[in-house]
Amino acid sequence: MATLAFKLQESLFLRNPDSTELGQKIIKNSVRLIDKLGFEDFTFKKLADEIQSTEASVYRYFENKHRLLLYLIDWYWTWLEYKIDYATNNIRDPKEKLAICLKLLTEEKKQDVYSEVMDGKALQRIVMAEFEKTYLTKQVDSDNKDGVFLPYKAVCKRIAEIIKEVNPAFAFPSTLASTLILSINHQLYYAEHLPSLTDIKFNPQKHYDKLFEFMQVLTFNALNTRYHAE
Amino acid sequence: MATLAFKLQESLFLRNPDSTELGQKIIKNSVRLIDKLGFEDFTFKKLADEIQSTEASVYRYFENKHRLLLYLIDWYWTWLEYKIDYATNNIRDPKEKLAICLKLLTEEKKQDVYSEVMDGKALQRIVMAEFEKTYLTKQVDSDNKDGVFLPYKAVCKRIAEIIKEVNPAFAFPSTLASTLILSINHQLYYAEHLPSLTDIKFNPQKHYDKLFEFMQVLTFNALNTRYHAE
DNA sequence: CGTTTATGATAGCATTACTATCATATTTTA
């Protein structure tokens, strides 16, 4: 078993979906269904029907659909942190590290080797459209105590640390990091659905690069420096 | 009647809440209740009980709770645009205009003269916690056709235009404007609930100013310029 | 080989998100 590749917080689930076939079907198909229906219209009933199982069986894995969404979102940020670690591992120049982070954050995600179960592109769309719904709730404080936001915080922290390396005098490394990630998650959604809110034109061939360009300008200007790859 | 002060899109409601006593009670108490319960747990039944009316009566004003939330959010952005217009009206220096916008966006909202019905502080909290839920849905395109996002777009456009005045060569005025607003709406929520995501400490005496400071740094650096009020 | 464990099948229940109908009170207007 264990084809989901990352070990996530125990508090996210009742039974580890990574450990069984049904669990993996739940994950794989919840990604498909949430991407298709949106989180509001997604239900355990619909998911159960889709995988020829029952509502009761799904409830044995996740307390509710909110926790299931958190599982997917946490998977995404854990994956991203892994990619950042891997790609910046032996880079010394902090500016280059920061540029690599921005690249990884803004680029189109692919079906990765890390998991046969997870559809990277669909997961990226889910993060764009649903991530903020995980913490903009009245249970945010109790969820936070359960540690369900740790993977996202880890990515922010990692980027904030690189920002500090680039400019130790900068007073807002974490604020800048979370602002960048937030904006990255929204701009392409705007490009597609609310185009007047952004200068980035919807164009899957080019918009990832445009987004990267904006983030570089914003970041390196905020830090009173430049970065140009050779 | 007409104590809600702003005329909003007809498409938002079935019956104009501004035109009747019950309508105004609906608005006033939905602000209170959504602020208290969060949008997910808010229902027309609970609202109706609160104002000693019936579910059916509330449904005569709004198609569903999503449209009611849009009404509140649109009210907020219309209010903000009005304040921006008023405050930048006879300012010539575009940098100063931009700084004024950032101030208005980041400052604590007060109970305004513009309406006896609307609680400005509660509304600001609702915008922080619920605004993104209005457009991160599968109906975003049809909602957008109904014009329900126009007030928000107007604020973005207005700020983007001032950005263009400050630096006509800047390639991302709208992207910057929407990024700023997005971040402004989130940072104080982070300060309160997910403090590791920001350098701004939760402190209602100071955090509005800290937020303003960050936004100024980010904005004027992005535009390769500075601004210092005299 | 017996026992734990996972799943399925089914039932049930309170709440949500509406829609519909009818009575009555109030306002408008002819």
Place this chain on the structure above:
DNA sequence: TAAAATATGATAGTAATGCTATCATAAACG
């Protein structure tokens, strides 16, 4: 001022949602 239009309340009903509980059975495990 009477008739008509409109607003609200009262009540009922319905499909879907978000669960919880129970029991049977099949598979895995020791």
